[in-house]
Amino acid sequence: MSNRTSHSLRRCRISGSLAVVLLTLLLVPGDNSYPQAVPASPSQASAPLTLRQAVELALQNNSSLKAAHEGLVMAQQKVPQAVSRYLPEVNFDETFTRGNNPVYVFGSLLNQSQFGPQNFSISSLNRPDALDNFQARLSVQQVLYDAGKIRGAISQAKLGEKVAQQDVEKTRQELIFRVVKVYTMHLLARSGQQVAEEAVKTAEASSVKAASMYQSGLIVESDRLAAQVFLARMQEELLKAKNRVALSKASLNFEMGLPVDNPVEIAADLNEVRFDSESQDSLFKQALERRPDYVQTVLMKDIAQKGVGIARAEFLPQIGVFGSWEADSQTFADRGGSNWIVGARLHFNLFRGRGDKAQLEEAKANLERSMAMNNFVSAAVRLQVKQTVLDLDTTRERIEVTKSSIGQAEETLRIVQNRYGAGLTTITELLRAQTDLTQARTAYHQALSEHRIAKANAELASGVLDGQSQVLNP
Numbered sequence: 001m002s003n004r005t006s007h008s009l010r011r012c013r014i015s016g017s018l019a020v021v022l023l024t025l026l027l028v029p030g031d032n033s034y035p036q037a038v039p040a041s042p043s044q045a046s047a048p049l050t051l052r053q054a055v056e057l058a059l060q061n062n063s064s065l066k067a068a069h070e071g072l073v074m075a076q077q078k079v080p081q082a083v084s085r086y087l088p089e090v091n092f093d094e095t096f097t098r099g100n101n102p103v104y105v106f107g108s109l110l111n112q113s114q115f116g117p118q119n120f121s122i123s124s125l126n127r128p129d130a131l132d133n134f135q136a137r138l139s140v141q142q143v144l145y146d147a148g149k150i151r152g153a154i155s156q157a158k159l160g161e162k163v164a165q166q167d168v169e170k171t172r173q174e175l176i177f178r179v180v181k182v183y184t185m186h187l188l189a190r191s192g193q194q195v196a197e198e199a200v201k202t203a204e205a206s207s208v209k210a211a212s213m214y215q216s217g218l219i220v221e222s223d224r225l226a227a228q229v230f231l232a233r234m235q236e237e238l239l240k241a242k243n244r245v246a247l248s249k250a251s252l253n254f255e256m257g258l259p260v261d262n263p264v265e266i267a268a269d270l271n272e273v274r275f276d277s278e279s280q281d282s283l284f285k286q287a288l289e290r291r292p293d294y295v296q297t298v299l300m301k302d303i304a305q306k307g308v309g310i311a312r313a314e315f316l317p318q319i320g321v322f323g324s325w326e327a328d329s330q331t332f333a334d335r336g337g338s339n340w341i342v343g344a345r346l347h348f349n350l351f352r353g354r355g356d357k358a359q360l361e362e363a364k365a366n367l368e369r370s371m372a373m374n375n376f377v378s379a380a381v382r383l384q385v386k387q388t389v390l391d392l393d394t395t396r397e398r399i400e401v402t403k404s405s406i407g408q409a410e411e412t413l414r415i416v417q418n419r420y421g422a423g424l425t426t427i428t429e430l431l432r433a434q435t436d437l438t439q440a441r442t443a444y445h446q447a448l449s450e451h452r453i454a455k456a457n458a459e460l461a462s463g464v465l466d467g468q469s470q471v472l473n474p
Contacts, residue, residue, distance in 0.1 A: 048267030051183050052472040054256055058179045059172065059467065061257025068164075068171040075157075075164035082157040085150045088142040095137070100130040108133040111328035113337030134332050139324040147316035152306045159303045163296050170292035173465045179255050180456040180471060186248035187270040188449040192442060193245050196238040199438045202413075203231040206430060209421070223427040230431045234438075268474050270448050272399065275455040275471065277392040283385045283462040291463030294381055297374040304367040311363040314356045318347040381461070388458035395451035402444035409437040 049057075059065060097104070105128040109115040112133065118124065143150065210227035213219045250260040258264070288294060321344045329336025349356065416433040419425040452471060459465035 048265045050267050050474065051180065052467070054183050054252065055176050055179050055467055055472060057256040057258070058175055062175055062255060063257060065168070065171050065175055068168045072161070072164040072168050075161045078157040078160055079154070082150065082154040085143065085153065088140050091139050093135075093137045093139075095135050096132070097135070098130055098132050100128055102126060102128055105129075105131045108328060111135075111326070111337055111339060112330060114330070132330050133328055134330070134336075135326055135328050137324060137326040139322070141320060141322045143318070143320045145317070145319040147313035147318065149310050149313040152310040152313070156303050156306045156310075159299050159306070163299045163303070166292040166296045166299070170296075173292065173460055173463070175255065176465050176467065176469075177456050177460045179252070181453050182248060182251040182255055183266070184270075184449045184452050186245070186252055186266060187268065188445055189241065189244040189248045190266070191270045191445040193238070193241040195438060195441045195445070196234065196241040198441075199234045199434065200231070200238050202434055202437075203227070203234040206434065207231045210427065218423055219427070226427050226431065230434070270445055271474060272403075272448060273452065273473070274396055274399065275392065275451065277389050277396075277458065280382075280386055280389050283389065283458065284382050286462040286464055287381045287385060288378070289463070291381060291461070294374075294377050294463070297370070297377045301367070301370040301374050304363070304370040307363040308360070308367055311356070311360040314349060314359065320345050320347070384461045385458075388454060388461045391454040392451070392458050395447055395454045398447035399444070399451060402440065402447045405440045406437070406444055409433070409440040413437050 097108075099105070102125060106115075106119070106125070108131055109119060119128075207224075207227040207230075210219060210224045214221060214224040249264060253260045253262045253264055256264075321342070323340065323342035325338065325340040327336055327338040413433040413436075416425060416430050420427070420430045455471045456465060456469070459469055459471060465471075
C-alpha cells in the first residue's frame with residue numbers, strides 16, 4: 001500500500017475518532033437541576049409572623065417539598081429517556097487483539113488490507129505468527145417498528161411526570177395544612193397559658209381569703225387546705241400550659257424548615273372568625289377535579305392501560321436496520337484497511353417459556369388494581385368531604401355555645417364568691433365555680449382553633465388549599 005494511502009487512512013481514523021468524541025460531548029445531558037430556594041435565616045423568622053408569612057416560609061424551606069420537587073425532576077428525565085429510543089443508537093469501539101489463531105490471522109490480514117501471496121503458503125495458513133490488530137468500529141442501529149412499545153413507554157413517562165406534579169401539589173397542600181394546624185395550636189397554647197395564669201391568680205386570691213377567714217375562725221382548716229390544694233393544681237396546669245407553648249413553637253419552626261429553637265414570635269391572637277361551609281356536592285366535585293391523590297389514581301389507571309399495550313406488543317414482530325464501519329491495522333496510527341456493512345433485521349418472538357403471557361396477565365391485573373384503587377379513593381374522598389363539612393358546622397356552633405357559657409360561668413363565680421364571703425356556701429362550691437370558668441374559657445378557645453383547622457381540612461379534602469386561602473387571614 002502506498003504512503004499516500006496509509007496517510008489517508010490514518011487521517012480518516014483520527015478524524016473519525018474526534019467526530020465520535022465531539023458527538024458524545026454533544027449528547028451528554030447537562031445539569032437540569034432547578035434553582036434552589038434560599039432558606040430564610042433565623043433572624044428573618046424572629047420578627048412577628050402572620051399565618052400567611054409562616055406558610056410562605058414553609059413553602060420556601062421545608063425539606064419534604066424540596067424532596068417532592070426532586071422527584072418531579074426525576075420523572076421529567078424519564079420522558080427524554082423514552083423518546084431517545086426513537087432515535088438511532090450510535091456506538092464507537094476501539095479494541096486491540098493479539099493471537100495466532102489461523103482464522104483470526106487470516107481474517108485480520110484481509111481486514112487490514114495486508115494479505116499477500118506469501119500468506120497462501122501452507123505453513124503460514126496452518127501455523128501463522130501472532131498478529132496484532134487495532135480495530136476502530138462505528139456502528140448504528142435504528143428501530144423502524146416495535147408494535148408501539150416505544151410510543152407506549154413515552155406515554156407512560158409523560159403520565160408519570162403528571163403523577164409527580166400531583167405529588168408536589170399534594171405535598172404542598174399537606175404542608176400548608178400542617179402549618180395552619182401548628183400555628184393555630186400555638187395560638188391555642190398561648191391562650192391556654194393566659195387562662196391558666198388567670199386561674200392561678202383567682203386561686204391565689206381564694207387561698208389568701210380562705211387563710212384570712214380561717215384566722216378569723218369563720219371556716220375550718222379543711223377549707224383552707226382545700227384552697228391551697230386547688231392553687232397547687234392550678235399552678236401545675238400553668239406549667240403544662242407553658243410546656244405546650246414551647247412545644248407548639250418548636251413544631252411550627254420544624255414545619256417552616258427552621259431550627260426548632262428559633263425564637264419565633266407570632267403576630268396574632270386566637271381571634272373569633274367564622275367560616276361558611278360549601279355544600280358537600282360542590283366540595284366533592286372540586287375534589288374530583290383538583291385533589292392530587294385522586295387525580296393520581298386516574299393517572300395511574302392510564303399508566304396501567306399503557307402497560308397492557310406494551311405487554312401485548314411483545315407478541316408482535318419488530319423491524320430494525322443496522323450498519324457499521326470499521327478500520328483495522330497492526331498499530332494504532334499506522335497503515336490498515338477499512339470496510340462497512342449495512343443490513344435489516346426482523347425479530348419475532350416465537351417462544352419465551354410463557355413469560356410474555358405471564359407479563360401480559362400481570363399488566364392486566366395491575367390495570368384492574370388501579371381501577372379498584374380509583375374507586376376506593378373516590379369513595380374515601382366523599383367520606384372525608386362529608387366529615388369536614390360536619391366538623392366545620394359543628395365547630396361554628398360550638399363557638400356560640402362556649403362563648404355564652406363564659407359569661408354564665410363568670411356570673412356564677414361572682415355570686416358564689418359573695419356567698420362564700422358571707423359564709424352562705426362551702427369552699428367546694430367556690431372551687432367548682434372557679435373550675436367551671438376555667439373550663440368554659442378553655443372550651444371557647446378550643447372551639448375557635450378547631451374551627452379554623454376544620455376550614456383548612458375542608459379545603460385540603462377538596463384539593464383547593466393554597467397560599468391565597470381565606471383560612472390564612474387573621
